[in-house]
Amino acid sequence: VIDASIKWKKGTDGRNQKIKISKTRGFYEDNPIPVTDAQVTISSADNSVEFINDEENPGTYVTDAFEPQINQEYQLNIEAEGQNFQASEVLKSVVPIDSITQRDNAGFGGDEIEIKTHYTDPAGVENFYLFNYQVPFVQIPTLEIFDDEFNDGNPIFSTYQEEDLSSGDIVSIQMQGISRQYYNYLFLLLNQIGDSGGPFQTRPATVRGNIINSTNEDNYPFGYFSLSEVDTLNYEVK
Numbered sequence: 255v256i257d258a259s260i261k262w263k264k265g266t267d268g269r270n271q272k273i274k275i276s277k278t279r280g281f282y283e284d285n286p287i288p289v290t291d292a293q294v295t296i297s298s299a300d301n302s303v304e305f306i307n308d309e310e311n312p313g314t315y316v317t318d319a320f321e322p323q324i325n326q327e328y329q330l331n332i333e334a335e336g337q338n339f340q341a342s343e344v345l346k347s348v349v350p351i352d353s354i355t356q357r358d359n360a361g362f363g364g365d366e367i368e369i370k371t372h373y374t375d376p377a378g379v380e381n382f383y384l385f386n387y388q389v390p391f392v393q394i395p396t397l398e399i400f401d402d403e404f405n406d407g408n409p410i411f412s413t414y415q416e417e418d419l420s421s422g423d424i425v426s427i428q429m430q431g432i433s434r435q436y437y438n439y440l441f442l443l444l445n446q447i448g449d450s451g452g453p454f455q456t457r458p459a460t461v462r463g464n465i466i467n468s469t470n471e472d473n474y475p476f477g478y479f480s481l482s483e484v485d486t487l488n489y490e491v492k
Contacts, residue, residue: 255274261481262481263484268320270317270318271317273330295331330342337469371413373411377406384398386426387414387427422491
């Protein structure tokens with residue numbers, strides 16, 4: 255399992271990055287299985303950066319020397335347990351969050367709080383977005399993806415609702431610019447997660463990411479190599 259999501263937060267130099275490498279485990283197994291002996295690099299036409307295993311967080315590889323450039327193509331290379339894993343992706347930009355609005359009478363019963371994240375899509379440019387909403391009392395964040403096919407160049411918003419949301423709660427909002435390929439991957443993944451899973455549902459298929467095993471293509475990893483500029487905001491519910 256390779257968690258290689260490189261995020262360049264607006265207002266920072268983006269040099270500090272991390273990649274997590276682990277192995278799958280049983281559903282009822284609590285302890286993670288980190289991979290601690292890997293060699294990890296991300297390269298571009300300009301430079302190559304090595305990620306070093308963090309001894310305090312085994313299986314997490316870190317660097318403070320990454321140099322993010324918008325629209326730059328990067329190559330991920332991982333050597334682990336006699337196998338070579340590779341992927342390439344382009345770092346995508348994102349527009350800033352314009353504003354946050356709140357509606358208190360949302361939901362079917364009119365008793366839920368709705369949060370809208372407003373932004374303005376750039377005209378004449380194909381854009382894809384990933385929104386991550388997280389509150390302290392929900393373990394798994396809510397993910398939403400959008401494209402600008404029908405909203406090119408227009409003001410638009412992303413919507414978040416949580417039935418237990420109340421005044422004073424803090425909603426962490428993260429907005430990422432992503433590639434078309436990553437959008438398609440997330441579209442398939444989120445559709446499977448949202449499936450009701452009834453007795454007559456089709457069994458979920460494995461959603462393969464963009465990381466390949468060049469040593470043994472049949473032994474492919476789970477995960478995706480992505481690079482995104484990110485805008486973040488913490489909103490206090492009124």
